Amino acid sequence: MWEEGGVAATVASEGDIITLTAAEPRFGPVLDTIRARLEAEAAATRNRLAGALRSRERLNAELAALNAQIAAGPSPEDRVWIDAGVARLTTALAGLATQIADLEVAATKLEARAVSAKDGESLTLVDPSLLLYAGGTAIKVEALTPTTASGVLLHGAVPTDLSDWRMRLIDVPEANRKFSDREIVWTDQMVSLGYVKAGFNWIFATRGASRExxxxxxxxxxxxxxxxxxxxxxxxxxxxxxxxxxxxxxxxxxxxxxxxxxxxxxxxxxxxxxxxxxxxxxxxxxxxxxxxxxxxxxxxxxxxxxxxxxxxxxxxxxxxxxxxxxxxxxxxxxxxxxxxxxxxxxxxxxxxxxxxxxxxxxxxxxxxxxxxxxxxxxxxxxxxxxxxxxxxxxxxxxxxxxxxxxxxxxxxxxxxxxxxxxxxxxxxxxxxxxxxxxxx
CATH class of the missing domain: 1.10.3720.10 (MetI-like)
Known part of the structure; x- marks a missing residue:
């Protein structure tokens, strides 16, 4: 998704962090998109949590049935497989309890991030990547508010002309991709310079096998x-x-x-x-x-x-x-x-x-x-x-x-x-x- 910037902005550089400040809250639509994704992810986590809770109820019911059989005094042969079933269910319930706790924590964090995303959001490697282009400069945004965007420089020098800037939101997080954000920026730069273009690949059609x-x-x-x-x-x-x-x-x-x-x-x-x-x-x-x-x-x-x-x-x-x-x-x-x-x-x-x-x-x-x-x-x-x-x-x-x-x-x-x-x-x-x- 691209967000065009038609409002003038100023830039400040402090060490490796570059901050872009817009004259108007132009980054609000991007924050809305991020908030919607966080809400959807939180809802999906809540659904997984509900499924885990249903599984725990089912396992508890099976464990109660086995304990009832133990109380009824089964034969030695039956007691062997009943004890094995109790051990299996106990282990499964312990693992399920850890999973439920992790899902509860993850859902709570996502919901809290979704609520606070309207005022600003910090992005990590497990979040969708946000790239800001200004002239020949590309910045990986790590913190975003309605009026400011801060991040590290991926390509080019510190921008001076900010009359035309735009943002690109990449749905797949960098941690889940084979291509890093820096490689994506390099590819975009080669496309803009005409080094990469669509056409018939004559090498593929006229060559034999190769390790390259x-x-x-x-x-x-x-x-x-x-x-x-x-x-x-x-x-x-x-x-x-x-x-x-x-x-x-x-x-x-x-x-x-x-x-x-x-x-x-x-x-x-x-x-x-x-x-x-x-x-x-x-x-x-x-x-x-x-x-x-x-x-x-x-x-x-x-x-x-x-x-x-x-x-x-x-x-x-x-x-x-x-x-x-x-x-x-x-x-x-x-x-x-x-x-x-x-x-x-x-x-x-x-x-x-x-x-x-x-x-x-x-x-x-x-x-x-x-x-x-x-x-x-x-x-x-x-x-x-x-x-x-x-x-x-x-x-x-x-x-x-x-x-x-x-x-x-x-x-x-x-x-x-x-x-x-x-x-x-x-x-x-x-x-x-x-x-x-x-x-x-």
Whole structure:
């Protein structure tokens, strides 16, 4: 909240404390805001106190019931758990008594401050911050009356021109923020000088990972995701569609094909980390393939995506009317020609939709990639399928774990990039389905 100062004021400096005195009581509205906040906080504290008192009544009732059972002479077995309940309730009541006393003191102090706030108020680190700007000077107000404001200098020199001043009330107390009042003032100063402005962050869009949040970018993870999905699509699509065609059109119906179908359905429900463990054991430890390489990640994600593509492709093939097959057989087409020239083109919209949804599912996975080492810190943008790389979900996971506060914004931006990628893939599925859909 900003309070503009349109009344002339004078300034006095005594040591580190600067006092601003207005010709009129211009600080009254700010004091009213502070008083309203104190009243609201006092009311909230009173509500918490009322809840604590109700809890004490309930615990006293339970304790009285246990004492009544003790007076009735319970059996030795019952006396054990009754004594344990009495001890537990006694401890809880002691802690609750301390909490009630603290809440009573806090509510009384807040109510007293709210009453006296109309005449003046002293602000601490646990109160909302009040900053006063006068020209190029910023003062953190620590004491306020309707006509005076006193505080310490945060930026600039002691002000001389007070024809134009304003106040800024920051709701969150300084003790509860990651940014101090001085850092907020510095930021405001940089904004006023034009050093900070809103615009497209080209560094974020054109750089790879970095330990410095200002230099960290998402391009490396985006390229790694694209390379990995290319490998995933190149392996899972032909194998999955071929398996679906064989099982649906050519495989004999016996116990072996039934076992295969059951296993495919079960694999679709297996947690993704199991495929990561499989890739770690087989691709890395047994075959000795490159760690953190997109082609290894693509192979692991292809294993995870295969059941989804097979199930979706079989459903699309099953949706083709039998009359299409019968008409093809009637004109002398072989079973292979019937499938390739008639059934498959009609089932292709459903197959492509299932494939793209499977790719989107693979893009959002993190657990299997962590198991094969794609969580490594990779600065360079990958230039091929064998170069070390990371993916967008893994990059988001890494940035979210970094302690620097500036990485929070990088994490949020990377999440938006990933969501945009997923939305684009699902939109592509809808477009392709409408493009290739045929009616019969």
């Amino acid at each position: 949040p200002e230099m960290a970018g998402v391009l490396g993870a985006l390229v790694g995701s694209i390379l990995t999905l290319v490998v995933t699509l190149g392996l899972s699509f032909p194998i999955g569609v071929g398996a679906a065609i064989y099982l649906e059109e050519f495989a004999p119906k016996n116990r072996w094909t039934t076992l295969i179908e059951v296993n495919i359905n079960n694999l679709a429900a297996v947690p993704s980390i199991v495929f990561g463990l499989l890739g770690l054991a087989v691709f890395l430890n047994f075959f000795g393939l490159d760690r953190s390489a997109p082609y290894v990640g693509g192979m692991v994600l292809a294993l995870m995506t295969l059941p989804i593509i097979i199930i979706a492709s079989r459903a699309a093939l099953r949706a083709v009317p039998p009359s299409i097959r019968e008409a093809a057989f009637g004109i002398g087409a072989s079973p292979l020609q019937t499938v390739m020239h008639h059934v498959l083109p009609l089932a292709m919209p459903g197959i492509m939709t299932g494939t793209i949804i499977g790719m989107a599912h693979a893009l959002g996975e993190t657990a299997p990639l962590l198991m094969i080492g794609m969580v490594a810190f990779v600065v360079d943008i990958p230039g091929g399928f064998a170069d070390p790389a990371t993916l967008l979900p893994v990059q988001i996971f890494m940035w979210a774990d970094f302690p620097e506060p500036a990485f929070e914004q990088r994490t949020s931006a990377a999440i938006l990039v990933l969501l945009g990628f997923l939305v684009a893939m699902n939109a592509l599925a809808v477009i392709l389905r409408r493009q290739f859909e045929r009616r019969w």
